[in-house]
Amino acid sequence: MTIAVRDLNVELDGRPVLKGVSLEVPGGSWTAVIGPNGAGKSTLLRAILGLRPGRGEVEVAGTDLRTLKPRQRARVVAYAPQIPHLPVGMTVFDYTLLGRSPYIPHLGRESAHDRAVASEVLERLDLTALAGRPLDHLSGGERQRVVLARALAQQTSVLLLDEPTTALDIGHQQQVMELIDQLRLADELTVVTTIHDLTLAGQYADRLVLLSEGQVATAGPPSEVLTATVIAEHFDARVRVSPGPGGRPVLSLERP
Amino acid sequence: MTPARLRPLQFGGAVAVLAATMLAALLVGAADLPVTGVVKALLDRVPFVDVDSGLSTVERNVLFELRLPRVLLGAMVGGLLAIAGAGYQGVFRNPLADPYLLGAAAGAGVGATLVIVVVPGDPAFAIPLAAFVGAISGVFLAYALGSTAGRGNGSGAATLVLAGVAVSNFLAAVQTFLQQANAEELQRIFSWILGGLGLADWPTVAMIAPYALVSTVVLLLHGRLLDVLSVGEEEATSLGVSAARVRLIVLVAASLATACAVAVSGLIGFVGIVVPHAVRRLAGGSYRVVLPLSLLLGAAFLELADLFARTVVAPGELPLGVVTAFVGAPFFVVILRATRRQVDT
Numbered sequence: 001m002t003i004a005v006r007d008l009n010v011e012l013d014g015r016p017v018l019k020g021v022s023l024e025v026p027g028g029s030w031t032a033v034i035g036p037n038g039a040g041k042s043t044l045l046r047a048i049l050g051l052r053p054g055r056g057e058v059e060v061a062g063t064d065l066r067t068l069k070p071r072q073r074a075r076v077v078a079y080a081p082q083i084p085h086l087p088v089g090m091t092v093f094d095y096t097l098l099g100r101s102p103y104i105p106h107l108g109r110e111s112a113h114d115r116a117v118a119s120e121v122l123e124r125l126d127l128t129a130l131a132g133r134p135l136d137h138l139s140g141g142e143r144q145r146v147v148l149a150r151a152l153a154q155q156t157s158v159l160l161l162d163e164p165t166t167a168l169d170i171g172h173q174q175q176v177m178e179l180i181d182q183l184r185l186a187d188e189l190t191v192v193t194t195i196h197d198l199t200l201a202g203q204y205a206d207r208l209v210l211l212s213e214g215q216v217a218t219a220g221p222p223s224e225v226l227t228a229t230v231i232a233e234h235f236d237a238r239v240r241v242s243p244g245p246g247g248r249p250v251l252s253l254e255r256p
Numbered sequence: 257m258t259p260a261r262l263r264p265l266q267f268g269g270a271v272a273v274l275a276a277t278m279l280a281a282l283l284v285g286a287a288d289l290p291v292t293g294v295v296k297a298l299l300d301r302v303p304f305v306d307v308d309s310g311l312s313t314v315e316r317n318v319l320f321e322l323r324l325p326r327v328l329l330g331a332m333v334g335g336l337l338a339i340a341g342a343g344y345q346g347v348f349r350n351p352l353a354d355p356y357l358l359g360a361a362a363g364a365g366v367g368a369t370l371v372i373v374v375v376p377g378d379p380a381f382a383i384p385l386a387a388f389v390g391a392i393s394g395v396f397l398a399y400a401l402g403s404t405a406g407r408g409n410g411s412g413a414a415t416l417v418l419a420g421v422a423v424s425n426f427l428a429a430v431q432t433f434l435q436q437a438n439a440e441e442l443q444r445i446f447s448w449i450l451g452g453l454g455l456a457d458w459p460t461v462a463m464i465a466p467y468a469l470v471s472t473v474v475l476l477l478h479g480r481l482l483d484v485l486s487v488g489e490e491e492a493t494s495l496g497v498s499a500a501r502v503r504l505i506v507l508v509a510a511s512l513a514t515a516c517a518v519a520v521s522g523l524i525g526f527v528g529i530v531v532p533h534a535v536r537r538l539a540g541g542s543y544r545v546v547l548p549l550s551l552l553l554g555a556a557f558l559e560l561a562d563l564f565a566r567t568v569v570a571p572g573e574l575p576l577g578v579v580t581a582f583v584g585a586p587f588f589v590v591i592l593r594a595t596r597r598q599v600d601t
Binding site: 088094128 | 260536
């Protein structure tokens with residue numbers, strides 16, 4: 001489903017964090033939001049979800065998300081925060097089952113169908129063996145997959161992932177990004193991730209949106225956004241950009 | 257794979273523990289009663305069952321007019337305090353939250369004292385309501401103070417507890433002022449504060465039963481939603497759960513439960529923190545398990561504490577709050593240590 005954000009303004013404690021942000025994410029595509037620290041990347045995801053009040057329009061497949069009730073919205077958009085709260089002692093299965101919340105009546109309980117969906121998601125993410133394990137007994141990579149499992153259990157067509165690869169080593173970064181890509185292609189999901197690692201963003205995303213000081217600086221395919229001049233201007237970094245696999249740019253730092 | 261639920265074995269075990277402590281509390285006292293006689297006398301009260309208990313008239317009066325209301329009231333007070341504690345802990349996502357630390361109990365004390373002082377006559381039925389209003393006000397004060405003071409420094413758990421302590425002390429001072437300024441009612445107020453379960457009778461049991469039932473049912477129904485809330489307000493909202501609404505409902509129900517307990521038994525501390533914590537250790541952290549087990553084991557814990565309170569210095573009685581504090585305070589330190597470690601790492 002296409003996501004359209006038009007002229008979004010968000011203030012935090014009276015300070016403008018997003019200033020007139022507009023972007024379009026075609027259905028089934030992967031858009032990565034990049035930008036220097038404090039540019040408003042996480043705030044953008046939260047504002048799309050409606051967790052941050054703001055002026056402007058946020059539409060998914062033509063429906064204004066802000067007019068939906070939380071339950072309805074949670075059936076359209078799933079979200080994984082950068083630093084998820086993982087309740088101590090909760091098992092992987094129970095945590096995944098939380099993703100079924102939008103489908104469970106308020107004072108009701110999970111149905112057999114909800115449990116089946118959770119089991120199926122765990123199966124797909126290769127987590128079945130860990131289903132009974134408490135969240136605090138997982139490695140970083142496993143934890144990231146479990147958070148993804150909860151989001152998938154929501155069975156939405158849009159996934160908003162805030163820094164899905166933070167604190168992962170390079171192998172697990174690759175594993176998680178490949179996994180997201182497979183799921184996106186298999187289920188025709190629309191994916192928006194914020195991501196720190198520019199090369200990683202360039203390798204996987206169809207489009208990049210560069211946020212700088214709360215505004216969209218540039219947007220487009222990776223080869224257009226990731227240029228040495230753009231990086232120098234917005235990140236104050238000297239990099240060399242070389243063409244990588246499939247014409248996607250690869251960045252390497254250069255000492256001044 | 258099955259989700260975290262109350263297992264029949266856990267439930268049965270807790271019911272058995274509660275039944276055993278209740279039976280012990282019925283039997284032991286200034287006049288010990290025979291087991292078979294008590295069981296038969298209780299069975300006799302079941303409709304369509306007719307057995308001869310063999311108890312004398314005096315024994316029967318002790319059982320039905322003194323022991324039984326006291327045991328039932330004790331079970332209600334213990335269960336209410338424990339389940340209210342578990343509810344507060346879920347709302348604030350803080351294992352140290354407790355009716356006493358949050359100002360709920362002190363607020364209930366002020367409410368009840370006000371009624372005794374201001375309303376002429378014997379306002380027995382107004383006491384739980386006034387206690388409820390006081391309890392809610394106490395919690396909201398503590399919460400408001402805690403979130404204002406805690407803003408920005410990120411130590412929410414500790415700040416909330418400190419705010420609760422400040423509010424509790426302030427409200428205790430208000431209550432002391434009220435009672436000193438109304439010396440003629442001092443006797444009644446004191447007997448209420450230190451009351452424990454010594455004044456238990458059937459009208460008292462009947463007075464709080466409806467409030468107790470409503471608050472307990474509401475709390476028990478919110479186990480799953482409190483589990484969702486354990487991932488934090490923002491994520492809970494992204495999962496389609498209105499965190500604010502769940503918090504409000506649970507907060508009101510837990511405060512009503514606290515108010516019931518405080519209104520009839522005075523100040524009995526630490527039950528709301530010790531019992532849910534022990535339950536978590538034994539059966540895991542899901543509120544679907546913690547809430548019902550806290551209710552049952554809180555009741556059992558208070559039966560034991562009351563049994564202890566009225567036998568250890570017989571023929572005198574220790575205030576019940578003294579007994580629970582004796583067990584609870586060291587336990588609190590242990591929990592504090594464990595929580596700190598969790599936060600540190």
